[in-house]
Amino acid sequence: MKQLSFDALDFAVFAGGDLEERMTNIQTRIRPKLEALGERFAPFFAEELHEPFFYHVAKHARRTVNPPKDTWVAFAPNKRGYKMLPHFQIGLWETHVFLYFGLIYECPDKQAYAAGFLKHVEDIVTALPSHFVWSGDHMKPEAAPRSQEELREMIQRLGNVKKGELLAGIHIQRNEMVSMSDEQFVQTIEDVFTALLPLYSIPR
Template sequence: MSFQGFEKADFDVFEIDGLDERMEALKSQIRPKLEQLGQHFAPTLSNIAGEEMHYHVAKHARRTKNPPKDTWVAFASNPRGYKMLPHFQIGLWETHVFIWFAVIYEAPEKEAIGKKLEKDLHSIFARTPKNFYWSGDHMKPEATMHGELSNEDLLAMFQRLQTVKKAEILCGLNIPREEAIKLSGDEMLSKIEFVFKETLPLYRIA
């Protein structure tokens, strides 16, 4: 079955109370779509990145109390995991779809990656689309649009990645739920592929 896009019911999952109840809805409603996106984009990313990329659908297995507020599929070069590596993500909060290049706090090479990003600061600032977003915390839905950042703001994010243990860096596109549910499956796939290609230079730097 081909990817049909996201619908209102996908976002409504995050309004369900209770861990078991929300997890059950997440597994039946959203996870099959994340699997489809994983199967679709792993070969695409392998091709453009020049190395085999594997997809990992979030299982939320460690949760015992609080229901997940977001969910995702991640892509990385390691078949066993992604959190320790620079990677790509597609996922949902209740409010929007996110498409990220990401380096999160578990990555042991964070300091070195931050230095590489800082070294290439001016070209990164110049080539990032103004409607893309930057975030320093994948656990929060808030992010800042590139067009609202200065060179110095971005430099501070790259330097924070080098010095703060919990610091992260994410760059990509957020699509509000109202816009996302209007996009066909093919339109959504096209947007995701565009974001991956635009953020590929960040992946190569990292």
């Protein structure tokens, strides 16, 4: 059985090395786990959301100098890509694993989604666990819990600013992640994405 959880050596990939070395380590150490997670969870989303879902493992193909600081697998109902759609992600930085629902700047319907989210912002804050974090930039590792007013501002920025983004989910810190079994990790992923599924279905 393929390993699904991440260990200390996976996180160490992001601690050093040039582009070639880091890409080699990502491809040999981390990508097989992302592929296995993709195979495991694409059917989960398809079953829960009643439409075909496909997984997309980050290739970092545009990088020519700077080594990637994170990597991920994303899930969306489009075989060709995910960035233009609401999607889900499992990924890791040097410090933590992230499990996210995301709308990022490539999505052409951001304004419509933002309008829908604004109508339901109170329900979103009530429904999601208080320890869930929010981010407005998928290129940065930082994320934090938000008050209703802070979330409202993030959603407005999603709709009004070209680079505006909205991501929600959890971080699993490195020390916690390396102590998890595959079974514990899979259960955590299922629990988090089950909580995030309503965000995907918020009407525009």
